[in-house]
Structure formats: structure tokens, C-alpha cells
Amino acid sequence: MAFVASSGWAGGQSRTTVRLCAPRQAVRNVGARVIPARGPVMQLTQKDDKKEVEEYFNNTGFERWNKIYSEDAEVNNVQKDIRTGHNQTIQRILAWIDADGDAQYKTFCDAGCGVGSLAIPLTQRGAIVSASDISAAMVKEARERADVQLGDKAMNVSFAVSDLENLSGSYDTVFCIDVMIHYPDEKLKEMISHLSNCAERRMIITFAPYTILLGMLKSFGSLFPGPSKATRAYLHSESYVEGILKELGWQVKRRDFVKSKFYFSTILEAVKQA
Template sequence: MDATPTYERTRARVEDYFDRTATRTWERLTSDAPVSGIRATVRAGRDRMRHLMLSRLPSELNGARVLDAGCGTGAMAVELARRGADVVAIDISPALIGIAQRRCPANLAGRITFRAGDMLAPELGRFDYALAMDSMIYYGAEDVAGCLARLRPRLAESFVFTLAPRTPLLMAMWRAGQMFPRSNRAPTMVPHSHKGITRAMRRAGVGGALVPVDRVTSGFYISSAMEFRP
């Protein structure tokens, strides 16, 4: 399944947002620097989600090739490398990749390949596992199903990823967000349910199983983890 026009448009908008607007914010949020109370809850929520996602993978990953799709500033990639994995860490934002490279511990540099580009690029090759924390939250159900279709032939074990859940609070925030001009706000998160993504997978003819894992709620950070098994 080729990338859809909506996937391409959303990807371009996300790239522009992170390289033009959000790089410094994310650099600080993912560091140990003091942040505001709201951002502290987001930082704590992301830390919990990263640990939850990593818990779905073996504690020993020696010999495994793992994709960190939308690696941001590199925290997940470093943890995977510490478990012995050979990691391909890719992000759409060259600026965030630069930060990730600078933060990578010297003793793990040989285990992580950092790249700027599309997380679904076929030239990245095959993987035993893939993870995508908060990098698919801007895409509609059909695009999410398309991502799974494109990864499935290159995936041996599982793909753990996050989406924004369809809670009353997030749905209200999502509807309110539509009222603002797109040029004046960040790319909009699209809330999803497990059933909605499963239906989109059926429509797209995507095989495999999609399993709900758990939800993390920490202040303004609300995210659900799912596991796709080809």
C-alpha cells in the first residue's frame, strides 16, 4: 500500500511544525531542565509510556534489529541499545535527530543509526521489532492502517505504537482545536479507538492482530499503547 495523499500532507505539516516551532520546546521537555507544572505532567507521562512500551519487548535484545519510528531526541533508542539491540532511530525532523545524536552515550553510538526521514521508508529494511511513541497521533484511521500495511511485510515480531484515545476530554479538545486556523496551531492529534483502527485495517485488507496494551494519563498527557502483530 503506497502512502496516501493525506499521509504525505500530514507528514509535511508535522515536519514543518517540529523544525520551525517546536524544536526548543521538545529539547527542554525531554531533558532534565526545570519545566512548568503542565509540561512536567507531560514529561512524566511520556516517561511512563516509554517504560510501558519497552515492557512489551524482551529485556535482552542482543542480535535484534529494532526500529524507533519518530525517535525524537533519542531516549527510546538509547534504552533499546542498552538492551543490546541494533537500532535504527528515525525522525522526520533533522533538528531533533541532531539533538538525539548529541545526547547519545559514546558507548552506545555504534548500536544506533540515526536518520532523518520517513519512518515508513522501505529502504530502512526489515526489523524484529518496531516502536513509535506519539509519532502516529496526527494521522487518521485510514493512514494508521496504511502504516501497518507498509510495515507488516518487514516486521518479524511486533510493532508497539501509541495513539490518542477517544476520551470525552480529548474529543472536546479535538473539536475545539478545529476552530483555530491551521497555521496558528500545532498539527491536530486525531483521537482513535481500538475498534476504529481495527475496522480501518479490515477495509484496507491489512492482516495481523491489533492488541490494546494500556493507557497512560498524566495531566495533559493522555495516550494509549497498542501492539500490532503481523
């Protein structure tokens, strides 16, 4: 449910972690952006990351991103650009589903569902959807939107408060959209592996890619000060993510890249290797 519009560097290893720890350069994710943090900072555990994300998206983050994920809420130009980018990601994923013609009566897991931007249109297409998010505020909003938009079909989607590590069940397709930004490289394989265990046929995932371009955009960081807006953010190289999928027995079938001024997202669709 979070995105990267700029990063703090323009070079590095093929597996680049944008993390608040020394000796690597650290960044803060400010709303939809990432700005560099100067000097050494304290190493934090993944549990600390998770708690920070949960608190952020139940409070300040929920207020901000709920507006971004809405079609008619008043937002500034940066937020409007991110809204457009996120919607493009959702529409491209739905286009893949529509092209395959397999939404109706199939089971889908939307891990990190936010306010239901993907889960609800999937349900409208006749899918059976199990959606979850670490934020109780996001889940509450998703349920309310589903009740309004789906009518009788609302019974075909369930929303639960859960982190990725506690997901269970088996589904035709597992989605994880704009969530990997909260996971450092050292936790990414564990998270993708768990999602893999829940997916029978397909996974569709997105992540904020490491690119030189993101490093060139770091100057935008000064436009959005305020520590209350910050959560840690991590960028991942496409080759690293694809390598994890291959090791777990998946191969990338389709890929796409959504780019706007303040939103960047790589989309991978992976299917089980024959």
C-alpha cells in the same frame, strides 16, 4: 512525538477523526493540547500535513519538545505533566521488552524516534536500533544524546531523517510511538501497512485515543493560544486501530493506557497471527 491532552468534542462515530476540515468539527493541536476550531475551514492534503509537521518540529516544536523530552530542562507545569506521561509510556514499553528478555542482539526500528527517548535505552540493553524522524533537528539532538549516553554502544544505533512512508528494511520489532496523531483515519491503514512490511515479528504502536473524557477537557484550550504552536491532530478509536492490525495479519498481545492531566496514550503490542 506528539500527544493529545484534550479534544474538541464529546461524541461522534466509532472512527473519529479530529481534523481541520469541514463538515466535521476541527481542532488545532497547540503544543500538547487540542482545542476546537470554529466554523468551516479549508481541507488540506496529507502532504500539507506532513510539511507542516516537519516545519513545526524543526523550529518552534523542536524547542518546546526538546525541553519536554529532557529530564532537567526547565518547563512549566503542563509540560512537566506531559514529560511524566511520555516517560511512563517509554518505561511501560521497555518493561515489556525486559519481560521478554529479547533485547540483546535483536533488531529494532524506532519510527518517529524524536530525541531518542526509546532508541537509546534499547541500545543500552544490547539491541541493534535503526531510528528515524521527519525532523532533522530531532535527529541531530538524538545523535548527540546517544554519543553522550552510550559510549562505545553508540555504534549500534543509527539515526536518519525520514518520514514513515520511506522507511525500509526488516526488523524483529518496529516501534511507532506517539506519531499516529499526525495521521488521519484515511491514511492510517496505509501507514500501519508500511510499518507491518518492515516488522518480522512484532509491532508496538501508540496513539491518542478518542474518548469522551477528552471532549470534557476542551476548556484547557484557552490556556495555550498562539497559531505558531499549532499542528493538526487526529484521534483514533482503539477498535479501529486494532481492526487494521487484524486485517494485516496481526493480533494484539498486550495493551496499556497511560493517562495524566495533559497526556493520553494507548499502547498496543501486536504479534503476527499464527
